[in-house]
Amino acid sequence: MFEAFDALTLARIQFAFTVSFHFFFPAFSIGLASYLMVLEGLWLKTGKQLYLDLFKYWLKIFAIAFAMGVVSGIVMSYQFGTNWSVFSDVAGPVIGPLMAYEVLTAFFLEAGFLGVMLFGMNRVGKKLHFTATCMVALGTFVSAFWILSVNSWMQTPTGFEMGANGQYLPGESWWDIVFNPSFPYRLVHTVMAAYLTTAFVVGGVGAWHLLKDRANLHARKMFSMAMWMAAIVTPLQIFAGDLHGLNTLEHQPQKVMAMEGHFQSHPDGAPLILFGIPDSEAKTVRYAIEIPKASSLILKHDPDAPLAGLDTIPDDEEPPVGIVFWSFRIMVGIGFAMLGVGLWSLFARWRGKLYEWNWLHRAALVMAPSGFIAVLAGWITTEVGRQPYVIYGLLRTADAASPLDAPAVAASLLAFIVVYFTVFGIGVWYILRLMSHTPHVGELGVKRGDTGPIRTAGITPGPTQNPGHEGTLPDSEEDV
Amino acid sequence: MDLTTIWAFIIAFAVFAYVVMDGFDLGIGILFPTFDPGRERDRAMNSIAPVWDGNETWLVLGGGGLFAAFPLAYAVVLPATYPLVIAMLLGLVFRGVAFEYRWRDPNHRRFWDFAFTGGSLVAAMAQGMTLGALLQGVEVVDRAYAGSWFDWLTPYTLLCGFGVVAGYALLGSTWLIWKLDGEGQAHARKLALRSALATVVLMGAVSLYNVFLNAEYAERWLTSPEIYFAAPVPILTALIAVSLVRAITRDRNSKPFWLSIALFFFGMAGLGVTMWPYVVPPDMTIWDAAAPERSQVFMLIGVAITMPLILAYTAWAYWVFRGKVGDEGYH
Numbered sequence: 001m002f003e004a005f006d007a008l009t010l011a012r013i014q015f016a017f018t019v020s021f022h023f024f025f026p027a028f029s030i031g032l033a034s035y036l037m038v039l040e041g042l043w044l045k046t047g048k049q050l051y052l053d054l055f056k057y058w059l060k061i062f063a064i065a066f067a068m069g070v071v072s073g074i075v076m077s078y079q080f081g082t083n084w085s086v087f088s089d090v091a092g093p094v095i096g097p098l099m100a101y102e103v104l105t106a107f108f109l110e111a112g113f114l115g116v117m118l119f120g121m122n123r124v125g126k127k128l129h130f131t132a133t134c135m136v137a138l139g140t141f142v143s144a145f146w147i148l149s150v151n152s153w154m155q156t157p158t159g160f161e162m163g164a165n166g167q168y169l170p171g172e173s174w175w176d177i178v179f180n181p182s183f184p185y186r187l188v189h190t191v192m193a194a195y196l197t198t199a200f201v202v203g204g205v206g207a208w209h210l211l212k213d214r215a216n217l218h219a220r221k222m223f224s225m226a227m228w229m230a231a232i233v234t235p236l237q238i239f240a241g242d243l244h245g246l247n248t249l250e251h252q253p254q255k256v257m258a259m260e261g262h263f264q265s266h267p268d269g270a271p272l273i274l275f276g277i278p279d280s281e282a283k284t285v286r287y288a289i290e291i292p293k294a295s296s297l298i299l300k301h302d303p304d305a306p307l308a309g310l311d312t313i314p315d316d317e318e319p320p321v322g323i324v325f326w327s328f329r330i331m332v333g334i335g336f337a338m339l340g341v342g343l344w345s346l347f348a349r350w351r352g353k354l355y356e357w358n359w360l361h362r363a364a365l366v367m368a369p370s371g372f373i374a375v376l377a378g379w380i381t382t383e384v385g386r387q388p389y390v391i392y393g394l395l396r397t398a399d400a401a402s403p404l405d406a407p408a409v410a411a412s413l414l415a416f417i418v419v420y421f422t423v424f425g426i427g428v429w430y431i432l433r434l435m436s437h438t439p440h441v442g443e444l445g446v447k448r449g450d451t452g453p454i455r456t457a458g459i460t461p462g463p464t465q466n467p468g469h470e471g472t473l474p475d476s477e478e479d480v
Numbered sequence: 481m482d483l484t485t486i487w488a489f490i491i492a493f494a495v496f497a498y499v500v501m502d503g504f505d506l507g508i509g510i511l512f513p514t515f516d517p518g519r520e521r522d523r524a525m526n527s528i529a530p531v532w533d534g535n536e537t538w539l540v541l542g543g544g545g546l547f548a549a550f551p552l553a554y555a556v557v558l559p560a561t562y563p564l565v566i567a568m569l570l571g572l573v574f575r576g577v578a579f580e581y582r583w584r585d586p587n588h589r590r591f592w593d594f595a596f597t598g599g600s601l602v603a604a605m606a607q608g609m610t611l612g613a614l615l616q617g618v619e620v621v622d623r624a625y626a627g628s629w630f631d632w633l634t635p636y637t638l639l640c641g642f643g644v645v646a647g648y649a650l651l652g653s654t655w656l657i658w659k660l661d662g663e664g665q666a667h668a669r670k671l672a673l674r675s676a677l678a679t680v681v682l683m684g685a686v687s688l689y690n691v692f693l694n695a696e697y698a699e700r701w702l703t704s705p706e707i708y709f710a711a712p713v714p715i716l717t718a719l720i721a722v723s724l725v726r727a728i729t730r731d732r733n734s735k736p737f738w739l740s741i742a743l744f745f746f747g748m749a750g751l752g753v754t755m756w757p758y759v760v761p762p763d764m765t766i767w768d769a770a771a772p773e774r775s776q777v778f779m780l781i782g783v784a785i786t787m788p789l790i791l792a793y794t795a796w797a798y799w800v801f802r803g804k805v806g807d808e809g810y811h
Contacts, residue, residue, distance in 0.1 A: 064580045070533055071576035075569045077540050081547065081558030082565050088558075089623055092551020093771045097779045100548040103541045104786040111537045112793045115530025116800055123800050135793075163772070165623075167551075170774040402559040403624050412566040419570050423577055430584045446583075 010409040011083040011401050014416060016383075018075055020376055021420050025069030027375045030144055030191065031198025032062050033137035035225075036117075040133050044126060049441060053218055056443035058202075061434050063118055063446050068427045070111075072420070083409065087390055087400035090167045094160050094177060095150045097170075102146035110139030118446045144191055152183035154391050155382070156251045168391070181251055185244040186382075192237045193378065196338060197371025199229035203341075204368020205435045207361035214355050218439035223364070224354060227345035234339045241335065242298075248382075249299055252392060254313045255385030258324035260295055261285040262309040269293035270307035275329070278321045283310070285325075319387045327380040334374035341367055483777065484770040487549040488759070490783060494545050496748050498538035499607075500651065500741050505532045507652020509575050509600025510645060511671055512593060520664050521593065527659040527805045529579055534794055536572070548779055552623060553759045553769040560618045560625040561610045561632050568606035575599030601645065608644025612637030615690065615754065617762040636689055643682035647744065650675035654728065654736035659805050665732070672728045672736060680721045683747055687714065690754055696762065697754050710753050717746040 005013070036058055043051035077099070080088045113135040121129055159176025163169045170177060206223030209216050249256045257263075261273045263283040272294030276285035293303035300307065310318055341363055348354045390397045505528040515521045528535075547554040558565055578596035582589050613632040620626060653675050656668035690697045700706045724739040759766045770776070 064584070067533075067577050067580045070536070071573040074536065074540060074572055074576075077543050077547075078558060078565055078569060081543070081554045082562055085555035085559045085624065088547060089552050089555035092547055092554065093775045096544070096548030096551055096554075096771060097775050097782075099544045100541075100779050101782050103537065103544045104782050104790065107537045107540055108534070108786070108790045108794070111534040112790065112797050114533050115797050119530045120800050167772075169772050170778070174774075174778050402555075402562075403626075404559060404562060405629070408562055408629065412562070415566065415570060419573060423573055426581065427577060430581065433584075 005406065007404055007406040007409050008398055008401050010406055010413055012397065014083060014409060014413040015079055017413070018072070018079055018416055020379070021424060022069070022072040022076055023375065023379065024372055025065050025072060026140065026144070027194045027197045027372060028201065029062065029065050029069050030140040030194035032058060032065065033140045034195065035198055035202065036062060037133050037137040040130050044130055050217060050221060053439060053441055053443040054222060056445045057218070057439045059118065060446055061431050064427055064431050066114065068424055083402050083404070084400050085402040087395065090395065091391060094168045094170055095153060098146050098150045098178065102143055106139045106143035106146065109142065110136050121445055141191065145187060148187045148190055149178050149183050152186045153177055153180045155386055156180050156182040157391055157394060182247055185240070185247045188240045189237070189244045192233055192240060193371065193375050195229065196233055196237060197375055199226045199233065200338065200367050200371045202226040203230060203364045207364035209438055210355060210361050211358060211365070212438070216438065220355050227342065227349070227354065230338060230342035231346045234335065234342045238335055238339065246299065252386060253308065254310065254317065254319060255324065255382070256299070257310045257313070258319045258321045258385055259328040259381060261321065261325045262295070262307060264311050265307065265309040266296070267306045269304045270295040272298065278325045280321050317388065319385050324381055324385045327377040327384070331374045331377040331381060334370045337367065338370065483773060483780065484766050486780065487770065487776055488766045491542065491545050491549060492748070492752065494538055494541045496745070498542050500744055501535035501538060503648045504651035504655040505535055506600045506604050507648035507650065508656065509596050510604060510649050511652055512597045514671065515667070517590070517593070520667070523660060523664060523805045524656060525579070525582070527656065530801045531798060532579060534797060536576070549771050549776065550759055550766065550769040551771055553764065556618060556620055556625050556760055556764070557614060560627060561613050564606040564610045564613070564632055568603045571599040571602030571606065573599065575603065604645045604648045605641040608641035609637040611644065612640030615640070615761065618760050620760065620764060639682065639689065640686055643679070643686050646675055646678035646682050650679045650740050654740045657728070657731070658734045658737050661804050669728055673725065676721070676724055676728060679743070687750065700753060713746055713750045713753060717743065717750070720746065
């Protein structure tokens with residue numbers, strides 16, 4: 001199946017595949033952990049059953065997503081050594097400690113408190129249980145902090161010295177390594193992306209149930225909360241993304257050139273290419289639709305500012321333009337679509353029609369998975385855009401791989417593809433099934449144990465536990 | 481004691497913590513098919529559901545810590561045992577999701593139970609074989625693995641693999657003696673007795689293999705003065721094995737589990753005597769593979785601050801779910 005590829009290409013496909021799949025889960029669980037923390041906090045503060053129901057509803061989904069994140073994450077912690085042993089050897093002294101800190105300060109925190117969060121509601125007091133939820137949420141954030149510091153150091157390496165044995169060694173200050181130039185921007189942009197991803201999933205689920213029954217109070221609450229996030233965080237995210245782009249222009253100019261599709265330099269103002277088909281052979285963007293001087297205006301805040309193009313970069317240091325160009329546009333396009341939904345929801349809220357407008361609900365439903373696509377597109381932009389380097393400007397990806405033969409890498413890649421699509425595909429199916437179940441009063445938590453009849457759906461409570469429609473208004477009507 | 485030695489002990493501690501903690505939940509996975517598909521399986525699963533994730537985190541610390549403290553060893557061992565590592569990771573995927581999936585989908589519970597067992601067995605076997613591959617020596621040229629594809633597959637590595645499977649089954653069954661009562665406990669006793677015998681026999685076989693088939697290992701075990709330091713290890717191991725068997729047949733609570741852990745501790749101590757000071761036998765010492773001092777110091781600060789906290793809240797999480805697993809499960 002993979003005869004056409006060499007070991008290096010296969011190793012790259014394997015890393016791209018395993019890390020992309022893995023990141024779907026943290027992208028969701030970082031935001032969902034915080035959402036659960038907010039819900040439980042509101043429940044403790046107000047004592048309203050509604051918040052507890054929503055907490056338990058989303059807790060079941062969190063449990064599955066988190067399990068998938070854990071098992072796909074363990075794979076990542078070994079991928080460096082199995083497939084990128086030269087990189088591990090030379091970069092280990094610098095990035096190894098950051099990853100060790102991630103384990104010590106984040107993974108243990110999440111895992112240690114997860115059991116209590118999922119199963120301990122009746123075994124510890126309310127406040128202690130809330131503490132456990134907070135610790136899990138904190139753990140997901142701290143984990144993002146360290147791993148993004150590692151990734152950012154590979155993009156904008158600072159604070160190191162070269163060892164005589166070819167290793168990158170830490171310099172005098174760890175501060176310069178951890179807080180390397182692109183890290184603050186990447187951290188803010190990624191964490192907000194995770195929050196938005198979760199917000200749109202929650203909003204989509206809320207919208208789905210509103211379309212079935214617009215009077216469902218649980219659906220109303222989750223939809224309303226999600227739309228606040230969409231309206232407030234999306235503009236902030238676009239602003240943060242812009243700053244991140246300017247930071248990239250400063251430190252990794254060829255990545256921005258590829259994102260913009262600027263094969264040529266523009267001495268008196270570069271156009272913003274909206275769409276087109278980049279042709280790396282001919283070094284041009286075909287069928288380009290462009291706005292004159294707009295790129296200079298965005299990147300330099302001056303329409304006539306000169307912008308260098310890929311013609312200033314040696315061919316063997318250029319990233320693949322087509323992939324970066326398109327993935328960037330997908331991410332930005334989704335960002336603006338999210339902004340549109342956020343603004344629409346504000347307008348609907350102002351008109352008092354947030355729970356009435358079916359087209360808004362339909363749009364939110366369609367946008368439910370959009371965060372995942374945007375996050376993946378964003379990572380593809382930044383990771384493909386720093387090629388051909390694994391440590392930017394210093395270590396080429398081609399020089400970083402393990403001494404493995406192609407069949408070994410191909411076999412493991414095939415195994416990962418088969419197992420991931422099956423196992424995680426089924427997990428996503430279980431999550432979707434949980435989401436399709438209407439939130440109601442007296443939601444059960446994460447189901448364990450062996451009492452009571454085993455029900456076909458496993459998650460559908462029996463009639464005694466679901467006494468009808470307390471979750472909906474008395475005058476509820478089917479709307480669709 | 482220099483920093484590199486301290487780090488060798490920290491990594492050894494992480495590996496030991498992993499082996500013991502994930503060992504008992506992997507062991508339950510290995511023994512799962514022998515349990516009655518109804519209540520007995522549910523209870524066995526419930527006894528580990530709140531803690532397995534924390535247990536597995538020690539594997540990430542073992543791997544991540546090795547990467548950070550001994551990057552060269554990490555960079556050599558993983559390519560050398562590539563198929564084993566990939567098999568272990570995929571095994572852990574299957575068993576990890578089974579914890580959630582089996583409750584979500586009663587129609588396919590048998591399948592996820594099978595995945596739970598298969599994944600646990602593959603992971604345990606792969607871990608044991610990786611240990612064996614390390615002990616039998618890894619060929620290194622120019623800071624990279626230089627052996628061939630199947631160096632990791634020998635009768636010796638298979639022996640180590642079976643040893644770890646039996647040891648994990650012992651940990652799992654003695655854990656169940658502690659957490660279950662009634663028929664479930666009686667069943668766990670039977671399993672524990674068999675696993676204990678298998679573990680002791682296989683540990684003995686691996687030890688004899690080490691001493692009689694490897695000249696350098698033999699030297700440190702059988703010559704004076706090393707023998708005076710090394711000899712107590714097998715003697716104490718034998719004493720523990722005897723009291724373990726007695727406890728398995730009589731005790732109702734945690735004693736068999738703690739004695740199993742003690743057995744693992746002395747097994748690990750024996751490994752330490754065998755390998756020291758090599759991290760990748762036969763040539764790479766811990767000092768050859770060590771990260772520079774700045775990395776070691778930076779991480780040591782982190783370990784000193786976080787490790788007491790980690791141990792404290794991990795102990796608390798176990799305390800919350802203490803006692804026998806009742807019928808009600810954790811709601």
